[in-house]
Amino acid sequence: MNLSEIIVQKYGGSSVATPEKIKGVAEKVKKRVRSGVKMAVVVSAMGKTTDSLLNLAGEVAKHLTPRELDMLLATGEQMTSALLAMALNDKRVPAVSRNAFQLGIITSNNYSNARIVDMNLKQLERDFETNDVVVITGFQGITEDGNLTTLGRGGSDTSAVAIAAKAGAVCEIYSDVAGVYTADPKLISGARKLDAITYDEMLELAALGAKVLHSRSVELAKIYNVTLYCASTFSDEKGTFIVNKLPEWLEHPVVTGVTMAKKQIKFSLVCVNDGDDILSKLFHALAENNVNVDMISTAIDGEEIYITFSVIDAPIGGKSAKKTAKETVKNCLGVEPDVEDAVKVSAVGVGMNSASGVAARYFNALNKCGVKILGVTTSEIKISALVREDQAEIALKAIVDEFGLTD
Amino acid sequence: MNLSEIIVQKYGGSSVATPEKIKGVAEKVKKRVRSGVKMAVVVSAMGKTTDSLLNLAGEVAKHLTPRELDMLLATGEQMTSALLAMALNDKRVPAVSRNAFQLGIITSNNYSNARIVDMNLKQLERDFETNDVVVITGFQGITEDGNLTTLGRGGSDTSAVAIAAKAGAVCEIYSDVAGVYTADPKLISGARKLDAITYDEMLELAALGAKVLHSRSVELAKIYNVTLYCASTFSDEKGTFIVNKLPEWLEHPVVTGVTMAKKQIKFSLVCVNDGDDILSKLFHALAENNVNVDMISTAIDGEEIYITFSVIDAPIGGKSAKKTAKETVKNCLGVEPDVEDAVKVSAVGVGMNSASGVAARYFNALNKCGVKILGVTTSEIKISALVREDQAEIALKAIVDEFGLTD
Numbered sequence: 001m002n003l004s005e006i007i008v009q010k011y012g013g014s015s016v017a018t019p020e021k022i023k024g025v026a027e028k029v030k031k032r033v034r035s036g037v038k039m040a041v042v043v044s045a046m047g048k049t050t051d052s053l054l055n056l057a058g059e060v061a062k063h064l065t066p067r068e069l070d071m072l073l074a075t076g077e078q079m080t081s082a083l084l085a086m087a088l089n090d091k092r093v094p095a096v097s098r099n100a101f102q103l104g105i106i107t108s109n110n111y112s113n114a115r116i117v118d119m120n121l122k123q124l125e126r127d128f129e130t131n132d133v134v135v136i137t138g139f140q141g142i143t144e145d146g147n148l149t150t151l152g153r154g155g156s157d158t159s160a161v162a163i164a165a166k167a168g169a170v171c172e173i174y175s176d177v178a179g180v181y182t183a184d185p186k187l188i189s190g191a192r193k194l195d196a197i198t199y200d201e202m203l204e205l206a207a208l209g210a211k212v213l214h215s216r217s218v219e220l221a222k223i224y225n226v227t228l229y230c231a232s233t234f235s236d237e238k239g240t241f242i243v244n245k246l247p248e249w250l251e252h253p254v255v256t257g258v259t260m261a262k263k264q265i266k267f268s269l270v271c272v273n274d275g276d277d278i279l280s281k282l283f284h285a286l287a288e289n290n291v292n293v294d295m296i297s298t299a300i301d302g303e304e305i306y307i308t309f310s311v312i313d314a315p316i317g318g319k320s321a322k323k324t325a326k327e328t329v330k331n332c333l334g335v336e337p338d339v340e341d342a343v344k345v346s347a348v349g350v351g352m353n354s355a356s357g358v359a360a361r362y363f364n365a366l367n368k369c370g371v372k373i374l375g376v377t378t379s380e381i382k383i384s385a386l387v388r389e390d391q392a393e394i395a396l397k398a399i400v401d402e403f404g405l406t407d
Numbered sequence: 408m409n410l411s412e413i414i415v416q417k418y419g420g421s422s423v424a425t426p427e428k429i430k431g432v433a434e435k436v437k438k439r440v441r442s443g444v445k446m447a448v449v450v451s452a453m454g455k456t457t458d459s460l461l462n463l464a465g466e467v468a469k470h471l472t473p474r475e476l477d478m479l480l481a482t483g484e485q486m487t488s489a490l491l492a493m494a495l496n497d498k499r500v501p502a503v504s505r506n507a508f509q510l511g512i513i514t515s516n517n518y519s520n521a522r523i524v525d526m527n528l529k530q531l532e533r534d535f536e537t538n539d540v541v542v543i544t545g546f547q548g549i550t551e552d553g554n555l556t557t558l559g560r561g562g563s564d565t566s567a568v569a570i571a572a573k574a575g576a577v578c579e580i581y582s583d584v585a586g587v588y589t590a591d592p593k594l595i596s597g598a599r600k601l602d603a604i605t606y607d608e609m610l611e612l613a614a615l616g617a618k619v620l621h622s623r624s625v626e627l628a629k630i631y632n633v634t635l636y637c638a639s640t641f642s643d644e645k646g647t648f649i650v651n652k653l654p655e656w657l658e659h660p661v662v663t664g665v666t667m668a669k670k671q672i673k674f675s676l677v678c679v680n681d682g683d684d685i686l687s688k689l690f691h692a693l694a695e696n697n698v699n700v701d702m703i704s705t706a707i708d709g710e711e712i713y714i715t716f717s718v719i720d721a722p723i724g725g726k727s728a729k730k731t732a733k734e735t736v737k738n739c740l741g742v743e744p745d746v747e748d749a750v751k752v753s754a755v756g757v758g759m760n761s762a763s764g765v766a767a768r769y770f771n772a773l774n775k776c777g778v779k780i781l782g783v784t785t786s787e788i789k790i791s792a793l794v795r796e797d798q799a800e801i802a803l804k805a806i807v808d809e810f811g812l813t814d
Binding site for chain 2: 019022023026053056057059060061062063064065067068069071072074075076079081083084085086087089091097099101102103123127140146147
């Protein structure tokens with residue numbers, strides 16, 4: 001058969017968390033198969049299985065060997081794939097499960113964060129001669145030497161996209177999120193589900209904190225031009241397509257979606273511009289201390305240089321990012337920075353490219369409701385502003401209203 | 408390296424049931440490695456893992472596909488092997504885990520009860536170049552086509568013996584049983600642990616109900632002349648060697664051990680010897696109804712034929728063996744058999760071969776304490792008697808005393 005005609009689907013951990021849910025997925029897959037398609041269904045480990053396995057490992061050893069950890073974790077997806085194949089067989093759907101060995105999913109050999117290098121479609125082709133469904137273990141691969149690897153965060157999405165890319169097929173990602181919304185529906189009532197969004201927009205949103213898809217799988221989909229579709233496992237409502245270009249007939253909004261990323265820390269400082277390359281000195285020092293710098297803006301006023309930058313508040317080798325960055329600034333420049341907790345509020349849309357005055361509308365919307373802007377960055381399809389934590393939701397609502405993102 | 412110099416060890420489910428126990432096994436293996444040997448350590452799934460996986464399967468499907476069930480169950484041993492390898496690495500023992508794929512353990516393709524056909528030692532040889540221990544998943548193999556199989560009951564023992572056979576090495580089986588005893592220590596206080604026993608004796612004992620080793624692994628050891636050693640995981644006391652021939656210097660007892668098998672049902676009947684082949688008619692009918700007949704004895708007295716046989720009381724396709732056998736006799740010969748619950752008490756010993764009067768001593772011992780013998784069978788190295796359930800322990804003690812099997 002022509003593998004480009006298959007549908008690749010992926011079900012995440014919460015979609016297969018219990019035997020009951022696995023049976024639900026089997027029913028969903030069966031309905032689709034009955035419509036006359038063949039399917040490769042990629043599955044994650046059930047619910048919290050991966051966490052339990054990690055706990056087990058922590059109980060037998062202080063230092064976990066990466067190779068053995070992957071050997072251990074890979075069992076989770078194998079369990080789900082066998083169970084789903086059994087549930088399908090029980091519903092008289094010809095199905096077979098396959099793991100990374102059996103499908104020859106070759107990866108690099110950096111354990112726990114391996115990259116898929118290649119896969120052999122021969123077994124998949126043979127399986128579809130006698131089966132309607134091949135259930136595939138996500139998240140895992142093997143090295144050239146036959147060692148088991150895992151793909152790291154978002155790994156099962158990546159597996160699904162890689163298989164779709166190699167087969168030239170469409171990839172559908174099912175989870176407990178029903179699609180991509182203009183804003184987080186938990187924060188903004190009336191947030192609209194999008195019919196379609198571009199890879200670039202999705203990448204910006206994912207990087208900015210939207211949790212529908214992991215950036216890595218979207219990047220892979222973009223490179224191989226795989227059409228992605230995100231929808232809910234638990235309902236039949238329409239989801240969101242993620243594509244290279246929106247269809248011509250679709251009205252292109254200026255802003256497609258907004259998102260906010262918490263746990264940002266804003267640093268600002270002033271120092272004398274003595275001709276030394278202060279900026280490169282500072283950011284070199286921060287990098288050396290593993291501080292993850294996000295936004296940077298500077299202004300020079302005669303003898304003085306004003307520097308504002310933001311850092312993501314995640315621990316660095318057991319120490320807080322805030323403390324590390326503060327000390328680095330002091331040691332490097334001899335000045336005490338101003339530090340403030342902040343939230344990054346962003347608007348994303350390919351429409352910004354061609355529309356003018358978007359930034360003006362954005363700043364004006366925030367100003368009107370008294371939100372103080374602590375810093376700004378922009379890209380061709382994105383505007384981000386750092387705001388105070390207590391003003392973050394006000395800012396988000398103001399942008400949603402300005403760009404008409406609710407129904 | 409020469410693989411015949413390695414030690415093959417096997418640890419069963421109860422030996423690796425918890426992270427704490429896995430660490431204990433790691434410590435035991437480490438000590439042995441420090442004595443200067445390299446080891447292949449075969450492991451079962453942790454404790455009740457296989458049962459939990461079976462339950463999960465039962466929750467997703469009514470009819471379990473055998474191939475998928477094996478795919479599911481095989482994850483149990485992979486978990487243990489990765490955990491033990493990690494625990495060893497944590498103790499600075501160079502170790503790596505390997506599953507059936509990685510070692511090319513090829514089996515027949517009858518799922519859930521596959522037979523090992525061959526294995527490739529190349530990977531094992533390579534692993535020992537940089538490791539002191541290779542931890543191997545027991546109980547599983549792959550077919551020529553790359554499907555995962557499991558080996559059925561006693562599967563991990565079989566894996567260990569097969570690896571030892573192929574490597575030409577010794578095989579040590581560790582469990583919660585400290586060795587082979589002259590009698591069940593739970594029933595007979597003072598029962599002696601044997602230093603050594605022959606394959607044939609062990610096979611008789613295993614078939615007769617002693618639960619130290621599964622017959623299948625002993626048969627394999629016998630065919631390939633693999634020296635087996637059974638001992639406790641949890642202590643350092645000496646265990647029992649299972650060998651082809653006892654060393655010359657060891658005094659050969661007439662009876663090596665006794666055992667009893669419960670849940671036997673004795674049938675006896677009389678019918679007219681009308682010249683028809685009554686025996687073959689009867690046992691053919693029983694076989695057709697899947698009744699597992701154990702002992703058979705007959706006597707002909709002029710016109711009448713007396714038949715006694717025993718059946719193991721295990722359900723046959725949901726129906727009791729007792730009921731099935733009773734109905735079969737009635738339908739076949741038109742007579743109602745006498746039915747009695749019984750226990751089979753057996754004495755085993757290669758010494759019987761050369762000693763005379765063993766049977767007489769055996770029967771006399773039972774008679775002296777008033778045990779009624781319901782039936783008898785013998786082989787070259789075994790005497791078995793069926794006795795009433797309430798007399799089974801008396802019979803066992805009588806034989807133990809007669810042949811001096813306690814300290």
